[in-house]
Amino acid sequence: MKPFLLLPLSLVLILGNAQGQPLEEFDPEAIAGIRLSSERYVEAFNQYDAKSIANLWVEDATYITSTGIELQGRAQIEEAFAKFFENNPGVSIGTVDSEILSVSGEWAAGSGIVAVTFEDGTVDESEYLVYWRKVGDEWLIQAEGETDPEDSPSPSFFLRDLEWLIGNWRDEGDEVTVESSYEWSIEKNDIRGSFKAIRDGDLEMDGVIRIGWDPIEGNIRSWTFDSDGGDAEGAWYEQDGKWYIKKLHVMPDGQVGSSVSVFNPIDANHIEWKSISREVGGEILPDVGPVKMVRISENQ
Missing domain, CATH: 2.40.128.20 (Calycin beta-barrel core domain)
Structure with missing residues (x-):
């Protein structure tokens, strides 16, 4: 299996194949904000721009990989993406299934499965759960946890x-x-x-x-x-x-x-x-x- 770095759930809003609760049931301004953040993410990812990707997280963001590695803050997230791009030239975004779980005030939560295709045709899938937080006019990622499809973050992740x-x-x-x-x-x-x-x-x-x-x-x-x-x-x-x-x-x-x-x-x-x-x-x-x-x- 190729080394895999989790992609934010937010990108599913522009890649299609979204499943679960209809988006129209949530605050349309919130959905539009998450969609804009998603567009910026895809653009940065396709350009292998780790710094721009990291800027889509809040300053004190937490990112937990499927192997249990915990990254704290934009600097560590940027470094992880930079290494991922260096080690995986030609990587591309594949099919995504997702569900927006809730949008409440300045917070939103969601879950889904993302598939990433590597240069040799290998496809990796991962489940994830994510929290967004509205900062100013932007929806940024506050916390994100990656798991294998048969595993999920424990409730302690959300209660921290x-x-x-x-x-x-x-x-x-x-x-x-x-x-x-x-x-x-x-x-x-x-x-x-x-x-x-x-x-x-x-x-x-x-x-x-x-x-x-x-x-x-x-x-x-x-x-x-x-x-x-x-x-x-x-x-x-x-x-x-x-x-x-x-x-x-x-x-x-x-x-x-x-x-x-x-x-x-x-x-x-x-x-x-x-x-x-x-x-x-x-x-x-x-x-x-x-x-x-x-x-x-x-x-x-």
């Missing part, structure tokens, strides 16, 4: 951006103090959280949280269960450095509600949190917060 949440936290409102804790599972394939609300020194409510990767919807999701008998399911997305969780709630009495939680990581020890767009049974409820979450030690 939530590292800031891991730890023990306390926020003190006007009447209620909330203490929460988040930790990785053994393989970092999910995040396990717990919380308790204390009023006047007495435990008012507690609950558990699970955060994981949803491969069907192509996003991070969470599930919350509280001691009152309520539960909530949330879809996570990032925009402008803040994390938004669109939640659907089922109350203990069976009523259905919704809300949007917003986490704004300020620094390593502080997070601003608020809950907006709240409603239960069609009744609009006031926003909660913002409140500041402060990192604490396990013994505090």
Whole structure:
């Protein structure tokens, strides 16, 4: 097998044979932006221009090859492509199958299979998953993972951006103090959280949280269960450095509600949190917060 360097999923939008969810179901401006980035990629690839290809990633991009090699940043990505072109003259782009999984705010995710034909006629195929991020007016690649067709990146690949949440936290409102804790599972394939609300020194409510990767919807999701008998399911997305969780709630009495939680990581020890767009049974409820979450030690 020839040495193979993964091609971004974005190029499938102009090479055709795209499969999966129809593009018209997503933000047309986002699709147009990814298409433009794809055109630039193909042009640079056909000219063996490793520098221009690297510029289609964000500065702090992550690229994981099928052999497990992790490249960080544009410089390493440019070097890898330059070596690939040097070692594989005459390489060309072949048939591509793809699926756009989600487009949400400044983020998009997708998966697919790309085939590359080498000068001697050898064809290599690889599966991949990719995150794009909108930077200014451009859609650039934030993270990309390459796998053999029978393998896929683990959920930990997609959850790595939530590292800031891991730890023990306390926020003190006007009447209620909330203490929460988040930790990785053994393989970092999910995040396990717990919380308790204390009023006047007495435990008012507690609950558990699970955060994981949803491969069907192509996003991070969470599930919350509280001691009152309520539960909530949330879809996570990032925009402008803040994390938004669109939640659907089922109350203990069976009523259905919704809300949007917003986490704004300020620094390593502080997070601003608020809950907006709240409603239960069609009744609009006031926003909660913002409140500041402060990192604490396990013994505090």
